Amino acid sequence: MPYLDAASTEPLHPAARDALLAAIDAGWADPARLYGTARRAQMLLEQARTEVAEVLGARPDEVSFTSSGTQAVHLGVLGALRGRQRAGRHLVTGAVEHSSVLHAAEVHERDGGTVETVGVDRTGRVEAAAFAEAVSRPGTALACLQTANHEVGTLQPVAEATEACLAAGVPLLVDAAQSAGRLPIPGGWSVLAASAHKWGGPAGVGVLAIRKGTRWRSPYPQDERERRRVPGFENVPAIVAAAAALRARVVEEAAEGPRLSALVDRIRAEVPRLVPDVEVIGDPVRRLPHVVTFSCLFVEGEALLTELDRAGFAVSSGSSCTASTLRPSHVLEAMGVLTHGNVRVSLPRGVTDDDIDRFLGVLPDVVRRIRSSLGVQ
Structure with a gap:
């Protein structure tokens, strides 16, 4: 059967399969421990982090791994809003964002925040001037914009949104789930989310990158894992496979x-x-x-x-x-x-x-x- 649904999930890349099988044997231990097998797992985890950070244009210590792209978006949106409560409680999003962004916005509204949704033209592109006007409003804490639409493929005006957010002093969360590994990642973002199964990595690995200097507080109870950003035990073999697939995909x-x-x-x-x-x-x-x-x-x-x-x-x-x-x-x-x-x-x-x-x-x-x-x- 010809598989023509790669925007939902890309088949596992051969490089990911090879890396996963090797890491199952070498990276199964708890990377937070100090004995030899644990240190080996930690080395594999940090190497994968470095490789993913390089593709995203980030520092390794800015990158954390989540259980999915959806979790990365939820943590990114709600954490950034929580970290900037003193600046305001207004959130700006595009009308065609992924449902994970819209659901996080609903939680924000239920908690007393406000949300402004910027419309799109008939091709599905967010109106850049309207987006800039929205982020300039007093009390805006965060803006969200995808790199490309997940349903129709239209590229979004991330460069223009970045300029508007910089001028207004508002952090920009970029959802790069559909473009990571396929197109260069635009610069200027403050928070970035991505999902490994979109580029041929295994399902169950998301990426949350938070720039140094961006105010962010986890909406979850504190946990020692992943720089206190993401709770739970890291799936080291899957993360290693995700990094291998991303590296191979960029080359191809x-x-x-x-x-x-x-x-x-x-x-x-x-x-x-x-x-x-x-x-x-x-x-x-x-x-x-x-x-x-x-x-x-x-x-x-x-x-x-x-x-x-x-x-x-x-x-x-x-x-x-x-x-x-x-x-x-x-x-x-x-x-x-x-x-x-x-x-x-x-x-x-x-x-x-x-x-x-x-x-x-x-x-x-x-x-x-x-x-x-x-x-x-």
């Missing part, structure tokens, strides 16, 4: 990124030609190299995914974090585009031209059969 991306981007361009051009009443969504140029999203009129996304699965293709519809609720995607709603009949195709490393040929060959008949069953000609 110079060739793989343009190749995948060309395949996405082909899908963007061919789907509207082959299937009537289709809207291709997201910025066609300023986008992630591997993501393309389109919506088919008169078709339910769940039915389309089911039929494509039967035809042998693994794709997603809308937000993978809300698909089980059968609610329209908040991203598509904010963009003002079709929210039904939505398909997100996201290409993993190694996907072939033949895979895309087969997908484009199957899709028109799948859509036609679904529409026909609903009485749509």
Whole structure:
């Protein structure tokens, strides 16, 4: 089955598999202890931290490992807000942020804080001028902006947001989950979150980076692990594998990124030609190299995914974090585009031209059969 849902989770990279198997034998001990096997685990953990920090443009002591990208976002948002309570209790976010950011914002509101949501244009890009105006308001404690949208692939104006936040003296949390390992990480962030399974590392490893000088207080009870930022025992083998996958992915991306981007361009051009009443969504140029999203009129996304699965293709519809609720995607709603009949195709490393040929060959008949069953000609 061609797997076309890499934006949800990338298949485990071979470098990660090799590193994981080696680290299971060498890095199983408690890295906080002083005996030999523990010191070996600690060395592996710190080497992985150094490698990840280098890719992110951070210092090793600014990087902590969490149990997921979602936990990294929750800790980043709530910790930064808690650390800056004296500056204010106003939070600024984009309308198409990942649900983990929006849920953290809901907690902040329930605790008496305020949240301002900045809208997006029809491509899904946050309006930079409106974002700058929002962060300049008195009492703003934190701003959040993703590097690229997880549903439609549109790149966000992180450089402009960084300038606005610096001018206002407001820290910027950047959610780099979809772009880490695929695109260079923008500078100027104060807090950064990422997720290893998006770049071919094992699931269960997130990254939280906090710049020196950024005020941050953990919303959890204090724990001695991970510089008192993240509670719980570190999964050293998985962290080592995550670092190996990230390092390998960065090296490969110079060739793989343009190749995948060309395949996405082909899908963007061919789907509207082959299937009537289709809207291709997201910025066609300023986008992630591997993501393309389109919506088919008169078709339910769940039915389309089911039929494509039967035809042998693994794709997603809308937000993978809300698909089980059968609610329209908040991203598509904010963009003002079709929210039904939505398909997100996201290409993993190694996907072939033949895979895309087969997908484009199957899709028109799948859509036609679904529409026909609903009485749509």
